[in-house]
Amino acid sequence: MHPEIRVGILSSPRISFSLKGNFRLAGSDKLLSGDCRLSLKGDTAILSCQSESRELSLPIVLKPVETDNTVFTLKKVIIGIDFHWQRAEDQTFKGSLSFIKEGDKLRALNIIDIEDYLSSVISSEMSASSSPELLKAHAVISRSWLLAQIQKGSELKTRGNYHSTVKTADGYLKWYDREEHEGFDVCADDHCQRYQGISRASSEAVKEAIKASIGVVLSYKDKICDARFSKCCGGVTESFENVWEPTAHPYLTKVVDAPAGSREATLNLTRQTEAERWIRNKQDSYCNVADSRIINEVLNGYDRETSDFYRWQTTLTQEKIQGLLDKKLGLNVGGVLELVPIKRGVSGRIISLRIVGTKSSITIGKELEIRKALSESHLYSSAFVVETGQKLEGLPQSFTLIGAGWGHGVGLCQIGAAVMAAKGFDYKAILNHYFAGAKLEKIY
Numbered sequence: 432m433h434p435e436i437r438v439g440i441l442s443s444p445r446i447s448f449s450l451k452g453n454f455r456l457a458g459s460d461k462l463l464s465g466d467c468r469l470s471l472k473g474d475t476a477i478l479s480c481q482s483e484s485r486e487l488s489l490p491i492v493l494k495p496v497e498t499d500n501t502v503f504t505l506k507k508v509i510i511g512i513d514f515h516w517q518r519a520e521d522q523t524f525k526g527s528l529s530f531i532k533e534g535d536k537l538r539a540l541n542i543i544d545i546e547d548y549l550s551s552v553i554s555s556e557m558s559a560s561s562s563p564e565l566l567k568a569h570a571v572i573s574r575s576w577l578l579a580q581i582q583k584g585s586e587l588k589t590r591g592n593y594h595s596t597v598k599t600a601d602g603y604l605k606w607y608d609r610e611e612h613e614g615f616d617v618c619a620d621d622h623c624q625r626y627q628g629i630s631r632a633s634s635e636a637v638k639e640a641i642k643a644s645i646g647v648v649l650s651y652k653d654k655i656c657d658a659r660f661s662k663c664c665g666g667v668t669e670s671f672e673n674v675w676e677p678t679a680h681p682y683l684t685k686v687v688d689a690p691a692g693s694r695e696a697t698l699n700l701t702r703q704t705e706a707e708r709w710i711r712n713k714q715d716s717y718c719n720v721a722d723s724r725i726i727n728e729v730l731n732g733y734d735r736e737t738s739d740f741y742r743w744q745t746t747l748t749q750e751k752i753q754g755l756l757d758k759k760l761g762l763n764v765g766g767v768l769e770l771v772p773i774k775r776g777v778s779g780r781i782i783s784l785r786i787v788g789t790k791s792s793i794t795i796g797k798e799l800e801i802r803k804a805l806s807e808s809h810l811y812s813s814a815f816v817v818e819t820g821q822k823l824e825g826l827p828q829s830f831t832l833i834g835a836g837w838g839h840g841v842g843l844c845q846i847g848a849a850v851m852a853a854k855g856f857d858y859k860a861i862l863n864h865y866f867a868g869a870k871l872e873k874i875y
Contacts, residue, residue: 433544433545433546433645433646433875434544434545434578434875435542435543435544435545436542436543436545436548436577436581436616436617437529437540437541437542437614437615437616437617438540438541438542438543438548438615438616438617438618438619438626439538439539439540439612439614439615439617439618439619440505440508440522440524440538440539440540440541440619440626441505441507441508441509441538441539442533442536442537442538442539443536443537444470444471444535444536444537445468445469445470445471445537446468446469446470446505446506446530446537446539447466447467447468447505447506447507448466448467448468448469448503448504448505448506448528448539449465449466449467449503449504449506450463450464450465450467450480450493450503450528451464451500451501451502451503451504452464452495452496452497452500452501452502453495453496453497453501454493454494454495454496454501454503454528455493455494455495455496456487456491456492456493457491457492457493457494462496463480463493464480465480465481466480466481467479467480467481468480469491469530469537470537471532471535471536471537472486474488474489474532475487475488475489476489476491476530476532476537478491489530489531489532489537490529490530490531490532491529491530492527492528492529492542493527493528493529494527495525495526495527498525501525502523502524502525502629503523503524503528504521504522504523504524505521505522505524505539506521507519507520507521508520508521508522508619508627509620520627522627522628523628523629524541524543524628524629525543525547525629526541526542526543526544526547527541527542527543528540528541528542529541529542531614531615533614538614538615540614540615541619541626545574545577545578546641546645548577548626549570549573549574549577549641550629550637550638550641551626551627551628551629552573552624552625552626553566553569553570553573553637553640553641554627554634554637555624555625555626555627560634560636560727561636561849561852562849562852562853563636563639563640564852564856564857564858564861565848565849565851565852565858565861566636566637566639566640567640567643567644567858568843568848568852568858568861568862569640569660569843569845569848570640570641570644570647571644571647571648571649571658571858571862571871572649572658572659572660572842572843572862573624573658574644574646574647574648575648575649575650575655575656575657575658576624576656576657576658576659577616577617577624578648578655578874579654579655579656579657579658580616580617580623580657581616582655583657584612584616595607595608595676599794601785601792601793601794602785602793602794602795602796603794603795603796604782604783604795604796604797604800605795605796605797605800606674606675606676606797606799606800607622607799607800608675608676644858645875646873646874646875647871647872647873647874648871648872648873648874649682649862649866649869649870649871649872650869650870650871650872651680651681651682651868651869651870655874656680656682656683656866656869657671657680657683658683658842658843658866658869659671659683659839659841659842659843660841660842660843660844660845661836661837661838661839661840661841661842661843661844661845662740662837662838662844662845662846663718663740663741663836663837663838663844663845663846663847664686664688664716664718664778664836664838664840664844664847665710665716665718665741665742665778665779665812665814665834665835665836665837665840666687666688666689666709666714666716666718666719666741666778666835666836667685667686667687667688667698667700667709667777667778667779667840668683668684668685668686668688668778668840668841668842668844668865669685669776669777669778669780669798669839669840669841670683670684670685670776670777670841671683671684671841673776673777673780673782673797673798674776674780674782674797674798674799674839674840674841675797681867681868682866682867682868682869683841683842683866684777684867685777685778686864686865686867687716688716688717688718688844688847689714689715689716689717693714693715700775700776700777700778700779701774701775701776701777701779702775703772703775706772706775706779706814706816707816709779709835710742710779710814710815710816710833710834710835711816711833713741713742716741716847717844717846717847717848717850717851718741718836718844718846718847718850719741720741720846720849720850722850722853725846725849725850725853726846739811740811740836740837740846741835741836741837741846742833742834742835743811743833743834743835743837744831744832744833744834745806745810745831745832745834746820746829746830746831746832747805747829747830747831747832748828748829749766749767749826749827749828749829752767752805752830753765753766753767755804755805755806755807756786756804759803759804760795760800760803760804762786762793762804763790763791764786764787764788764789764790764791764792764793765788765789765790765791766788766789766790766826767786767787767788767827767830768787768788768789768825768826768827769785769786769787769819769827770784770785770786770787770817770830771784771785771786771787772784772785772816772817773785773794774796776798778814778836778840779814779835780798780812780813780814780836780839780840781796781798781801781813781814781815782796782797782798782801782813783795783796783797784796784801784804784813786804789826798812798813798839799813799839801813805832810832810834811834811836811837811838812834812835812836812837812838812839812840813834814834814835814836814840815832815833815834815835816832816833816834817830817831817832818830818831818832818833842865842866843861843862843865843866844865847865848861848865851864859871
């Protein structure tokens, strides 16, 4: 018997959906089908299906009467939240549909078998046409991460003293993780793992990858690994504690994304001078690939809108950077004079950045907070160096960021792993490369 999980899909005061096949309203004999709408009314909800409406107490659970060919579709689900490619789409799901109250909104949940969930995840996070070995590797990682997060959530409830912001002498460090979700196990977007319904799970290769790895997880010292992944590490992966809470995981630390013996193994990218040389040059990394066949295999269409993932460059005007700091962080430092890396992680990613202004200065981190502060969505990564533009009356008119990688860089590098698979590495070798010291274990 596989575990069932609760996935948070959509949050809104009113949710439109359709039921294909019969669903039973939990706690009654009532069967529902067709087009429906749910709206919040105080602490209850009004459910309208076809021409019939009823007031119901929350939470609400709708269970499929038959498991085959009985699905539900949620309308206008937002994907890529806060990213440059954010959009809305209708998504169809297997399993049960549930609704809970979150503040002044409703939250739609999908209650589903973990293996069915994973069939969609690995097709949503990458193209379902990816190589079989990459799909198997990703199935193991996604399964491990999810089960580790469920365990972590249980521990946090018991401990009750978790903090995701630390004040420093001249600023703060903030990180973002799944502990924000209290009413369900995992969300459906990039904040957790992309989960976009059965439309992403139609590939036979995906189904075979799931079947070949059912119940298999990565473990370290008899505990399921908090396995992570990002699109492109940029050549070197980052340590867990430099991105999230200050807890070291020996299997999530610096990995040079290249064959053994690569010279990058000797680089100390925590040093500004070495990080700058490394970022400004393209290295012989697995994830430094221009092969369109591999890229098309691993990336879904909206991800291919980002082509400069290994090395990139962006310029922010003085007006733009002031506007971003105000909009994204509520900061007014006046005119921005300098962006100074204070601390870099093992991959060269900045985890503490000093923003020097004409009115005030502040040091911020960790990497995602920095990426949020310097982009309308998310800067590709925090592995960047800064070129200060021409000054007018002592004030720089622009800042050019020259960067490496796409994402936080912890754990498996999806682009690098795709290249490894194309070179003939099997999924066990791929996992061993990115998660040194972890072992494969079948737990159900």
